[in-house]
Amino acid sequence: MGEELHPTINIKDSLIHTENGGGNGILPSEDTSESNVKYYTLEEIQAHNLSKDTWLIIHDKVYDITSFLEEHPGGEEVLLEQAGSDATESFEDVGHSTDAREMLAQYYVGELHMKDRKKEANKEVFITTSSDSGSSWTTWLIPAVAAAIVGIMYRFYLMEHKSS
Numbered sequence: 528m529g530e531e532l533h534p535t536i537n538i539k540d541s542l543i544h545t546e547n548g549g550g551n552g553i554l555p556s557e558d559t560s561e562s563n564v565k566y567y568t569l570e571e572i573q574a575h576n577l578s579k580d581t582w583l584i585i586h587d588k589v590y591d592i593t594s595f596l597e598e599h600p601g602g603e604e605v606l607l608e609q610a611g612s613d614a615t616e617s618f619e620d621v622g623h624s625t626d627a628r629e630m631l632a633q634y635y636v637g638e639l640h641m642k643d644r645k646k647e648a649n650k651e652v653f654i655t656t657s658s659d660s661g662s663s664w665t666t667w668l669i670p671a672v673a674a675a676i677v678g679i680m681y682r683f684y685l686m687e688h689k690s691s
């Protein structure tokens with residue numbers, strides 16, 4: 528019975544701590560989670576391009592896959608080719624299963640530094656959207672112009688036919 532009371536007191540204590548720590552105006556819970564995440568620059572990651580020390584970037588997350596090299600069903604060569612660099616594209620091209628994606632968590636070491644991130648995904652969306660609307664314009668414009676030309680030529684033909 529007494530054991531049940533202790534955790535309650537501990538929770539209250541931690542709450543008081545939290546309130547004191549939060550005097551800076553920043554939520555302590557957010558502060559703690561952010562400080563646990565390590566950010567690595569591309570330069571730092573590129574140094575881990577060895578078979579004994581292999582890091583990969585996939586979707587802006589950094590993975591130390593050294594121990595996974597031999598286990599990879601796709602072979603270690605493909606992983607070593609990407610060692611120390613961004614393997615997002617090749618990882619996605621293969622169409623890895625959900626199991627493969629879940630495996631990534633085991634090798635997670637941190638995040639790619641904000642400075643080295645590229646928002647390629649956004650660009651692709653814009654390109655796709657603009658090319659879609661562009662192609663619809665072309666699809667309509669060419670037959671419309673062709674129809675107009677044929678119509679005008681037909682009128683000229685009729686006029687000439689009537690006058691003669």
Ligand code: HEM
Nearest residue numbers: 592600601605606609614617618621623624626627630631
């Ligand atoms: C750490 C990241 C990676 C993990 C955890 C991983 C995991 C896996 C797993 C579990 C499979 C079996 C099929 C599946 O479940 O989808 C697989 C297959 C494969 N992986 Fe990866 N993979 C990773 C990175 C890569 C990269 C970067 C490449 C390419 C450069 C690649 C190329 C392949 C290929 C070609 C196969 C097919 C093998 C076959 O079907 O014969 N993988 N991977």
